[in-house]
Amino acid sequence: MESTKLTFNEYPFLKELGLHENNLGVYHSGTWSGSGEEAVSLNPANNKPIAKIKMGTKAEYEACIKAMEAEKIKWMKTPGPIRGEVIRQIGEAFRRKKEALGLLISLEMGKIKSEGLGEVQEYIDICDFATGLSRTLEGKVLPSERPGHFMMEQWNPLGLVGCITAFNFPIAVAGWNAAIALICGDLMIWKPSPTTNLCAIATQKIINEVLDKFGFKSVHTLCCGGVDVGTAMVNDKRIPLISFTGSTAVGQKIAVDVAKRFGRTILELGGNNAAVIMEDADLDLALKACVFACVGTAGQRCTTMRRIFLHESVYDKFVEKMVAAYKTIQSGNPLQEGVLLGPLHTKDAVRQY
Amino acid sequence: MESTKLTFNEYPFLKELGLHENNLGVYHSGTWSGSGEEAVSLNPANNKPIAKIKMGTKAEYEACIKAMEAEKIKWMKTPGPIRGEVIRQIGEAFRRKKEALGLLISLEMGKIKSEGLGEVQEYIDICDFATGLSRTLEGKVLPSERPGHFMMEQWNPLGLVGCITAFNFPIAVAGWNAAIALICGDLMIWKPSPTTNLCAIATQKIINEVLDKFGFKSVHTLCCGGVDVGTAMVNDKRIPLISFTGSTAVGQKIAVDVAKRFGRTILELGGNNAAVIMEDADLDLALKACVFACVGTAGQRCTTMRRIFLHESVYDKFVEKMVAAYKTIQSGNPLQEGVLLGPLHTKDAVRQY
Amino acid sequence: MESTKLTFNEYPFLKELGLHENNLGVYHSGTWSGSGEEAVSLNPANNKPIAKIKMGTKAEYEACIKAMEAEKIKWMKTPGPIRGEVIRQIGEAFRRKKEALGLLISLEMGKIKSEGLGEVQEYIDICDFATGLSRTLEGKVLPSERPGHFMMEQWNPLGLVGCITAFNFPIAVAGWNAAIALICGDLMIWKPSPTTNLCAIATQKIINEVLDKFGFKSVHTLCCGGVDVGTAMVNDKRIPLISFTGSTAVGQKIAVDVAKRFGRTILELGGNNAAVIMEDADLDLALKACVFACVGTAGQRCTTMRRIFLHESVYDKFVEKMVAAYKTIQSGNPLQEGVLLGPLHTKDAVRQY
């Protein structure tokens, strides 16, 4: 049986991120709540509980949306370059918390530390990119057939964007969506994977620092929750765009549900990747690429390599190199320096494997 | 001594193009004139005179510009897609005269027939391209820092464009300039090379067919002439853009003269091209490319190859192939089927060579 | 009871378009077929039959797709500018048949002659536009984080596009889709409205003229048919993009069906348009706009005006003007000069109205 004693205090970076032993998983209107089920965040490296999270109910989801609707016009009318400044400062806020947040990702998701830090860097990079977009997102002025007229194209915000993310990238994908949604004048509600709630809460807190300063309370909201929250979001006519990352089966169902209400989807689903190694390949380069593609994130990426097609003339040599390479890979606690292969994310994942 | 008897009647395609034994070299306002020097167009393949051209004076140049200034606003205000339709029909008009005009280029300039036809095709292609631009030439709508505002960029015509072209491409370069100038709402005055006046007059007549139909008389004008006309154009403040094709020395002088009056230039000057043949090159492919690059237009292009750098390991083999290839090239009258190498354009060119 | 005698011979332009008293409604692979139900095309102005059409079966639909799959690679690999030349010539072919095709649209659909001709002009314009795109459809070369690398974006064709059109624009919408699909390297199968088959067949024949010349037999195919053909198309995994014009209810169902197979849709569905006339409006300008918006295509457009909001201070005056204007509108046979309001398209439409 698992120990139920929280290991929260073993990880000082958690406090730095504003987390507690008991956390609330819903944010909007400048306040935190959580009256749904209690989730326990587990460290996949040792299955010990880290902290607890009170997740959101459908009513709390509804409150998020109401709050966003109320703040919608104010954000949509904020000039692009001002929104750019908000997002630039969000990027700065992530820079300040990069180490702590990277460690949390590693702790809660199980990927190795350099990957955890890399994920925060992706959030930072997309903020810089979006800042640039704030002055370059352009419509067109086009010639018209009518004398004395021209045609003009101007891009307006959609309004609300719903973002549902997966466990394997607990914050990067949310960042890609949030930075682009916000720079376009959209507001985003985020439902993270139920097994990486701490990452999501810490991320929301970093964003809040900046949004608070500019007087925005519900431009980026969070609703940790289960299938009920996700289902409400997918079927919500007030959300014209749903961005989902996850399994192909769920993605297909979401595509249908959102199409039914004339909404739009961004779907980031499963992958099926192979490498082809030709007879004149640079085997050392190919080896590095293949090992990284197989072992990275413990094989839990959509871009993970599943198969290698080897030309018969290099087959033996390459297999030998691959086996040798695998022997050198240190597996274990992903927070530990030198470890290259962390745990699978859940017991279920181990079972399926 | 050269024969002075005109050979005009030997070439029936000249009449098809609306040319005569004696031609006027200035067009504007729907009428032709020519009170300057008389030029004689020579066939470089046999140095026999083809036809005569009365070129323009500075006063006639001035009349062209006055006529363009008078028609300027009407053309600039014509909607882009309507200008597109004008240019599309100009392309069609060139399609109908392609064979005759291609033969004239070959006759008067000296390039082989397939090159002459190719030049007309370039004119046609740029007309199609410009037609497409007529609905896609776009400005931008950009976000502003000020609430409730946006920034708008709209492209307006410059007005008059002056185009001075060289003998080696008697119509294609003028076409590139004309099609883009006209689609942008600009008007163009053209001073062709004094040795390819017939090509220019025939081209103007084809364009006139279409411009007449739409009621435009000076959107595209022609002023055959010498250095005095060219100089007047270069120093004319009413022409914000000068496009010049020719020697580097003249281009440099034009660059300075136009800069002095805060005008702009497009300069297409001399080239200096080499090929590098490596030891693993496909020698047959390289051979074809080199022969074409050396022999095309009798070596009178800006893109003509001047030097070949050969790796020592392929030197002998390649030189041998090149010599053999040159032996197969038939030189002679460029209008004649099978001839690949026509004459140099003038006696002067021969002397310099 | 309706007369069953075909009035085909009363309209000489039908023969000019290659139509007959009995027509086949399926085209692919250079041949026409039709082994499904027999449809009778009616003149909505007098309910008399014009000609008969043998529509396609599901098996014939399947043959269309097979033929397109077989020709797919050849078309996709045809260079963009060559595809542009094909489409330019299609535009020219429509120019030659503009009068006849415009009359057919008016006859079979019921819109007035100037609207019928306008629809052909739209087809022509989009061909010119697509020709321009053939040299400007661009990907991007983007900076990479990795030294010595860059990122490149290239747009590849999707493959097959399915296009289902409505009765109210029997050819224009198909043209918008076809020109853009073809220039992008896609092939298009078209299922027209079952009540405007003759327009579709005539259009396909005009296109064939050009495609035949370039040796393409199934780049643009036609499958007249009913719900069974439409359903097969919507659910066909070989067609990644379905473009549908029609009712909102059917569009919604198609959105769902195509989403289910991860396909994409372009939906052009119902509209609901109003005008607001303020107290300082130019009433004569407003009147013209409103009358045209209400009466055009006998109110059967997606852009037809349904309601007018009048400021009380102009209410009486505007209503009076509107009533007076309506009295001057001549209704009747749409082919007849002077008629501004043609019939509704079907008896059903009359009943519903």
Place this chain on the structure above:
Amino acid sequence: MESTKLTFNEYPFLKELGLHENNLGVYHSGTWSGSGEEAVSLNPANNKPIAKIKMGTKAEYEACIKAMEAEKIKWMKTPGPIRGEVIRQIGEAFRRKKEALGLLISLEMGKIKSEGLGEVQEYIDICDFATGLSRTLEGKVLPSERPGHFMMEQWNPLGLVGCITAFNFPIAVAGWNAAIALICGDLMIWKPSPTTNLCAIATQKIINEVLDKFGFKSVHTLCCGGVDVGTAMVNDKRIPLISFTGSTAVGQKIAVDVAKRFGRTILELGGNNAAVIMEDADLDLALKACVFACVGTAGQRCTTMRRIFLHESVYDKFVEKMVAAYKTIQSGNPLQEGVLLGPLHTKDAVRQY
């Protein structure tokens, strides 16, 4: 006679910017030098000397260029997004010194404090903009006529850019040029106005902070100097692009000199601006706009308003308002709170006025 006692110590922000009573005006290769004339920076509000600057000689200019040539390849090959990170950090460095640098601009140039701060903000904004460009500066992938080919456009750096700026915007214009040059992979040498050397030196020091950290010593160099340095730069074939801000007469000469060597220019020269006040104008809005346009930067901007065209019906009223408004404008020491109109920049300017 002017006092010669330096007032350096009265302004503590000067030390914060790394300035001294005696400064060197040339920077490259990580070191400062200055062996030319000694310039004295004057406070235009009281004509008292602030500090001294040893300006550069032609030999020192040459050393700058040599150093830039030596570092050129390294910077040009630095990936765009890395250059973007450098520029982002430069923006951050300016944020940290915004107050001090804004005060220096006000002190040395004479514009009021809010304008001084505004100029620093312009530098910061352009850095954010350039950071965004670092991932979006794009070439094109275009369709080719040749089967199996495509055309690719990639933008390469020019190399060295020379920037000559005017006294009225001592740092903003340099910033616009530097940020765009650097993000494009170009290196910039800057010759500031001889009367605002301290601003330039302080700016270079802020930039150096960041460039040093990334190991670049001559990507952005400074050569304070007189006409000899400017002339050398304008005629230097190693500098393909000269950006000049200043008088129309000098700009015209530069345009010619640079054209002579086939270089390119960006010229920001004199303006001549007027306002037209119509009879239905909102006079209060017009008043604000006109006062600001006349008084800002003490009328020393290229965008300064020179004339107002008033409709006769508003003439009296507007003149009255304007006179009343001018009476409320506090002139005096630009560093002082409440002052809206600072001094002209030099005694010469006063004399000319």
